[in-house]
Amino acid sequence: MSRLLIAVVTLVIVSFAVFFATALLPGDTATILLGQSATPEAVAGLRNAMHLNDPAYVRFLRWIAGLMQGDFGTSYANNRPVASLIGGRFINTMKLAGLTAAVSVPFALSLGITAAIWRGTPYDRIVTVATIGIISVPEFMIATSAVLLFAVYLRWLPALSFTSEIRSFHDALRAYAMPVVTLTFVVSAQMIRMSRAAVVETLNTPYLEMALLKGASRPRLVLRHALPNALGPIANAVALSLSYLLGGVIIVETIFNYPGIAKLMVDAVSTRDLPLIQTCAMIFCLGYLLLTTMADIVAILSNPRL
Amino acid sequence: MTDVSAPSPSGRSAYRINLVGLVGLMVVLFWGVVAALAPHLIPHSVGEIVDTDYFGPMSRELWFGSDYLGRDMFSRIMVGARYTVGISVVALTLAGFTGIVLGMIAAVSGGWLDMILSRLLDALNSIPSKLFGLVVVAAVGSSIPVLIVTLSVIYTPGAYRFARALAVNVNTMDFMVVARIRGESIFYLIGAEILPNILGPVLADLGLRFVFIVLLLSGLSFLGLGVQPPYADWGALVRENIGGVPYGAPAVIFPSLAIASLTISVNLLIDNLPSKIRDRGAEA
Numbered sequence: 001m002s003r004l005l006i007a008v009v010t011l012v013i014v015s016f017a018v019f020f021a022t023a024l025l026p027g028d029t030a031t032i033l034l035g036q037s038a039t040p041e042a043v044a045g046l047r048n049a050m051h052l053n054d055p056a057y058v059r060f061l062r063w064i065a066g067l068m069q070g071d072f073g074t075s076y077a078n079n080r081p082v083a084s085l086i087g088g089r090f091i092n093t094m095k096l097a098g099l100t101a102a103v104s105v106p107f108a109l110s111l112g113i114t115a116a117i118w119r120g121t122p123y124d125r126i127v128t129v130a131t132i133g134i135i136s137v138p139e140f141m142i143a144t145s146a147v148l149l150f151a152v153y154l155r156w157l158p159a160l161s162f163t164s165e166i167r168s169f170h171d172a173l174r175a176y177a178m179p180v181v182t183l184t185f186v187v188s189a190q191m192i193r194m195s196r197a198a199v200v201e202t203l204n205t206p207y208l209e210m211a212l213l214k215g216a217s218r219p220r221l222v223l224r225h226a227l228p229n230a231l232g233p234i235a236n237a238v239a240l241s242l243s244y245l246l247g248g249v250i251i252v253e254t255i256f257n258y259p260g261i262a263k264l265m266v267d268a269v270s271t272r273d274l275p276l277i278q279t280c281a282m283i284f285c286l287g288y289l290l291l292t293t294m295a296d297i298v299a300i301l302s303n304p305r306l
Numbered sequence: 307m308t309d310v311s312a313p314s315p316s317g318r319s320a321y322r323i324n325l326v327g328l329v330g331l332m333v334v335l336f337w338g339v340v341a342a343l344a345p346h347l348i349p350h351s352v353g354e355i356v357d358t359d360y361f362g363p364m365s366r367e368l369w370f371g372s373d374y375l376g377r378d379m380f381s382r383i384m385v386g387a388r389y390t391v392g393i394s395v396v397a398l399t400l401a402g403f404t405g406i407v408l409g410m411i412a413a414v415s416g417g418w419l420d421m422i423l424s425r426l427l428d429a430l431n432s433i434p435s436k437l438f439g440l441v442v443v444a445a446v447g448s449s450i451p452v453l454i455v456t457l458s459v460i461y462t463p464g465a466y467r468f469a470r471a472l473a474v475n476v477n478t479m480d481f482m483v484v485a486r487i488r489g490e491s492i493f494y495l496i497g498a499e500i501l502p503n504i505l506g507p508v509l510a511d512l513g514l515r516f517v518f519i520v521l522l523l524s525g526l527s528f529l530g531l532g533v534q535p536p537y538a539d540w541g542a543l544v545r546e547n548i549g550g551v552p553y554g555a556p557a558v559i560f561p562s563l564a565i566a567s568l569t570i571s572v573n574l575l576i577d578n579l580p581s582k583i584r585d586r587g588a589e590a
Binding site: 009010013014017018132133135136137138139140141144145147148151152153243246247250251254255265266268269270272274277281284285288289292 | 428429430432433434435436437440441443444517521524525528529530531541544548551552553554558559562565566569570572573577
């Protein structure tokens, strides 16, 4: 329970930070909106209409109250409500994230667990070195390498384009393949490392030595004795690694021109569309906090001693 | 971090470094030298258009081919090293200094100061780093000082947490009690008693943080929100030349390779540091 409380407190601090970071914007929002040639009266009128003359904390409270009621404000750039801009794109991003999770979790866990079982073998070393390699290169490099490999040299997939008309399953597969593959790499590397570490730690416990001494076979050792005890740490690892999706998704949506909220946010940053940025940032922070809190809760539930 | 680097059995001294670590060290030093001396090493000026073709291939004249305007990639990467390495090092120094000093102060003084600092920095830590960067850039625009401050703010909590955890252990030692009884000031305590005992692991941790900073900086530049033209770090170089991907142009491959070579070698170096440096204090 206290963990949930901490998450809520953190969310409040984060929203505070997001609001005031964007409120730091040099220049006056009303002036920016109306352009250089606006009369002072028009600027003053708009300032009043937008409540810009209120003190910052009133605007902050009003903004939070709006968020709670699903009113995200109006985009500066094209005067449409932020909610309508985000709606469809949010679903797109969730689709991408969901697909990646569906692919990467089984993939990473099987690699991580098998690497732990055969630890010290060449197989384990290859997996370990590969994951370090992937963790230490930027996401966009993985994306460009995937494009170079699959689109340029092998010519299996279209490069750098997200087709809006998806007519068949085949089209969908082609369109999603590259972003999902890239994200899977980014997320899996972390997950493999963490799940491997979790299983290795259990394998080092005295009761596993006992099981080994009484003559249990290797698969039985891992599946019956080690895995049940490593489940908590593994679930924790999965939730934590999925929070790396956020960083990855920002790059991947940009590079593949994928119509999701991360792309929307990057575009909003270049046009300085504050309400849009604030809302996107809050959505991302919320998702991130949800995942990390979930990871903590799973870890606590699986270990009564915590 | 990993067990790829089991300490070599023949190691006579605890300060011996193995081959992989040595290679890492060499590459890191190489980029350091390039960053420092780039203007004297480049064969062509960064802005000069030397190739009539764009996305030219590797040739004897242009080692890494030419970019989307026909400029020499080799020179641009060498100069890009200045921005990537330079900004990251400055940001790391700032983050490391504030994080470690605050961490040691928190550990030594304990009580409410410790609690407030830890809570505050934990909250800061729970904002995804790329998102934080995006919001700041949106708010104040992107310039090199802004980037440095943002990056150091983002990575201060991590350095704080690590230094505090180590310092808390040292804080329980007898010599700390003695120093307290002597009536030493807090600055003497953290500078003369704690710091020497946690320095090794803390520096190793900073090395890993350097990798994160380089990655985040490159990521932001890649999104067009980091280093702004006419300057270009490695991330910006990839962005500029992303149009060359369909042709498999060297202009987009080499800056990526440069980033990868730097970050991977730092990781290798840290993983293979002599255990004497890396674990000092951790086992105390």
